[in-house]
Amino acid sequence: KAGVTQTPRYLIKTRGQQVTLSCSPISGHRSVSWYQQTPGQGLQFLFEYFSETQRNKGNFPGRFSGRQFSNSRSEMNVSTLELGDSALYLCASSRTTRDGNYGYTFGSGTRLTVV
């Protein structure tokens, strides 16, 4: 079956611009989570969506937002880009359990560079 698909793979934006990243989860996975990965900070949780509802949000400023559609596809948006937003943005889908999930399947990520 198809894996988690993230588009685009690479993106270069100018400071102050906004960007939208897309994620298509594995078919049947209703939970989609977003993580930011940087060399210095590791994997930082951004937010999780389940059945179009944001269930949890990490400690990121309001410039970071997301949404999930009825087909479970998800987008995240970053407005007013800053140099520090340069990172690999990873989307992960999963089947959930009562206490968590059965393991994330990550996409290949979107490498965002802000200049």
Place this chain on the structure above:
Amino acid sequence: GQQVMQIPQYQHVQEGEDFTTYCNSSTTLSNIQWYKQRPGGHPVFLIQLVKSGEVKKQKRLTFQFGEAKKNSSLHITATQTTDVGTYFCAGVGTYKYIFGTGTRLKVLA
């Protein structure tokens, strides 16, 4: 807030040597997951441990969950060059998994 720390941060081993990474949580975990990320790649799910004291094996990899469910370890026997990468543990918080800081493994042939 909940923190998940891993040690060591880096490890260089000669091919054939063993390797262990340790994961410690500030809070009790309902379960713990392990992932491997190859250089330039994305994290790939390896395993999930749920029970206190649980031990699971995958070929040369042995995973343990502590009795108090606050720590875990991953041990690789007789490392190979294909084991190169960063190993992350992840402990569940409220609807989200907190990833450890990762251990980057280099295997010298």
